[in-house]
Amino acid sequence: MGIADEALEVRAQGWRTLAALHGLIEAELERALAQTVEVSVVEYTVIDALSRQDGWHMRMQQLARAAALSPSATTRLVTRLEDRGLLTRILCADDRRGIYTELTAAGRTLYAKARPIHDEALAGALEKAAAQPELAPVVQALNGVALPG
Secondary structure, eight states, X not given: OOXXXXXXXXXXXXXXXXXXXXXXXXXXXXXXXXXXXXXXXXXXXXXXXXXXXXGXXXXXXXXXXXXXXXXXXXXXXXXXXXXXXXXXXEEOSSOTTOEEEEEOHHHHHHHHHHHHHHHHXXXXXXXXXXXXXXXXXXXXXXXXXXXXX
């Protein structure tokens, strides 16, 4: 095996480790959020992204990027959340093609209940992962990431 092959294998192993950590975290979050506030991880991601916006709204394209979804998947998800009364869509006043998505009062209330559950489940998942030798270095790296600001 040459140096290039070894480097490729190191990257591939790193990716597999990261994917394993992501799977563990996502499963913990999915379980906790579904049991307590009846939202999925991706639904929470959308609600969380909207909660962080000045004016509480985002364009659909921004929301798709924030949730790592295709535009069509984002539209379907927004429709489901809108049907539940958690989001609303607003036409952009200066660009009639643009659509904003905004949390409703019910969406903000749900977010206030869901965030501590999400944060606790995330902390628990990272604690579990840190106890696994193959995942511990990635958890340590995540814990060392400086927040902007």
